[in-house]
Amino acid sequence: MAQFQMAQTQVAQATAASATRQVGRLSQSLMAMVLGLFVVGMVGFSHIDVLHNAAHDVRHSNAFPCH
Numbered sequence: 001m002a003q004f005q006m007a008q009t010q011v012a013q014a015t016a017a018s019a020t021r022q023v024g025r026l027s028q029s030l031m032a033m034v035l036g037l038f039v040v041g042m043v044g045f046s047h048i049d050v051l052h053n054a055a056h057d058v059r060h061s062n063a064f065p066c067h
Contacts, residue, residue, distance in 0.1 A: 043055045059065075 046052045
């Protein structure tokens with residue numbers, strides 16, 4: 001009986017660890033998307049010339065067409 005309970009505990013711990021990894025990956029992906037949207041949306045279309053020109057130069061240096 002003790003071995004059965006120990007096996008159940010190990011399965012529960014493995015499941016929790018797997019769920020934690022999935023949440024970590026999801027949160028990292030969402031933060032990367034938010035950062036990318038911020039850079040493209042707010043900095044790329046900024047009316048502040050310094051920010052706009054910096055984003056423009058980065059797009060060209062990465063061979064990303066922007067016009």
